[in-house]
Amino acid sequence: MDGEIPRELAEEMDSFDPLAEFRNRFIITNPHMIYLDGNSLGRLPAATPDFLDAVVRKDWGAGLVRSWQTWIDWAGCLGDRLAVHALGARPGEVTLSDSTSVNIYKLAAAALDAAPDRGTVIIDADDFPTNRYVMQGLAAQRKLTPRAVQSHVDNGLDLDVLRAALDDDVALIVLSLVSYRCGALLDMAAVNVAAREVGALVLWDLSHAVGVIPIALNAVGADLAVGCTYKYLNGGPGSPAFLYVRTELQPVLQQPIWGWFGQRDQFQMGSDYDPLGHIERFLVGTPPLLSLAAVDPALTLMEQADVTRVREKGMRLGQLIVELADRWLPSHGFRLASPRRAEHRGSHVSLAHPDAWRVCQSLAEDASVICDFRVPDRLRIGPSPVYTRFVDVWDAMDRLRDLVANRSYERFPQERTRVT
Numbered sequence: 001m002d003g004e005i006p007r008e009l010a011e012e013m014d015s016f017d018p019l020a021e022f023r024n025r026f027i028i029t030n031p032h033m034i035y036l037d038g039n040s041l042g043r044l045p046a047a048t049p050d051f052l053d054a055v056v057r058k059d060w061g062a063g064l065v066r067s068w069q070t071w072i073d074w075a076g077c078l079g080d081r082l083a084v085h086a087l088g089a090r091p092g093e094v095t096l097s098d099s100t101s102v103n104i105y106k107l108a109a110a111a112l113d114a115a116p117d118r119g120t121v122i123i124d125a126d127d128f129p130t131n132r133y134v135m136q137g138l139a140a141q142r143k144l145t146p147r148a149v150q151s152h153v154d155n156g157l158d159l160d161v162l163r164a165a166l167d168d169d170v171a172l173i174v175l176s177l178v179s180y181r182c183g184a185l186l187d188m189a190a191v192n193v194a195a196r197e198v199g200a201l202v203l204w205d206l207s208h209a210v211g212v213i214p215i216a217l218n219a220v221g222a223d224l225a226v227g228c229t230y231k232y233l234n235g236g237p238g239s240p241a242f243l244y245v246r247t248e249l250q251p252v253l254q255q256p257i258w259g260w261f262g263q264r265d266q267f268q269m270g271s272d273y274d275p276l277g278h279i280e281r282f283l284v285g286t287p288p289l290l291s292l293a294a295v296d297p298a299l300t301l302m303e304q305a306d307v308t309r310v311r312e313k314g315m316r317l318g319q320l321i322v323e324l325a326d327r328w329l330p331s332h333g334f335r336l337a338s339p340r341r342a343e344h345r346g347s348h349v350s351l352a353h354p355d356a357w358r359v360c361q362s363l364a365e366d367a368s369v370i371c372d373f374r375v376p377d378r379l380r381i382g383p384s385p386v387y388t389r390f391v392d393v394w395d396a397m398d399r400l401r402d403l404v405a406n407r408s409y410e411r412f413p414q415e416r417t418r419v420t
Helices: 007-015 020-025 048-071 074-087 100-113 129-142 159-164 188-197 289-305 307-328 356-367 390-406
Strands: 094-096 120-124 145-149 170-176 201-205 224-227 242-245 349-352 372-374 378-381
Touching: 007 307, 007 390, 020 289, 048 289, 074 094, 074 242, 074 289, 100 129, 100 170, 100 201, 100 224, 100 242, 120 129, 129 145, 129 170, 159 188, 170 188, 188 201, 289 307, 307 349, 307 390, 356 372, 356 378, 356 390
Parallel strands: 120 145, 120 170, 170 201, 201 224
Antiparallel strands: 094 242, 224 242, 349 378, 372 378
């Protein structure tokens, strides 16, 4: 492409950034290190350590078991905040519990039990592995047919491919709103319409979308959804996932893991399981309180930033990555491995390179740029708009250009480590 993009342009974009002050509300211990892996784990909000310290010292240390009078409602209260500010859902439709994988299992099993006369489940062959594995396991247990639709590794799932796979034997469709590998953004409303036409339910994984994409679950007629809180929501490693069940479906669906947190009048300690009639029927056991607590200050940041503004900046950050990659990297063996148009992507961009794994290692060790690698040959660049500056993106791409030009990555091993 013709024309240069000077660093001064990135500086100018930062000077007009309405979210610029949010960067100061995160702990950044190394200003030279550029962190572009927010799509895997968000930074630590500055308010979180003191908040957790109070929970540990005051609630646990001083209040002891009496603190459960407050703790008992946290999952639902945090769920309501997510519902209203991030998911476009009603209070009482979202709660925090377990991991994303466990929540997929719970909601998928409940949906399948509600459609005993149907024998097919739809999965995306390129979806995040746990989503595919959970559904393959459920299909094997119930002797159902898992029908995999093939999405494009760089551009995501084509709606016509999905529609061609639908018929009146389909009970459930499980899809990610944003592809974990290439960042492709699906049209949730169109998928929901196609599913309703054949009488199927859709279970959405929102893990790579929540906090950076305005989501309107109620407005587009969504049935079920899950997602994590440790990526763009910055809830911390291992923070609990969330699940959404449309109000009208809650009394109809019976989750498969019967635990006392989903029991009506749980401290009555009844002899038989009698599930609640609302969203808390999808809870199971005692939640991990410290991890749950860390979500609170993180949600405060998300609420104040406003996901619409976050989305606008996220698209601009992604577009800057694409434009710099187009100018600087093709001669070094890179190509874009994500949808080109910003409105068709989430907030991360993937670049393909034959030595992407070694490049990723070298970026971290030699250039202090943290991205991540995904098979087969993808370097994922995930700027989180609430704390990533435009100059961070410019500098990171400039360091990447220098690194591949001098081929310093070739000193790193081709063998992958356990975590990539």
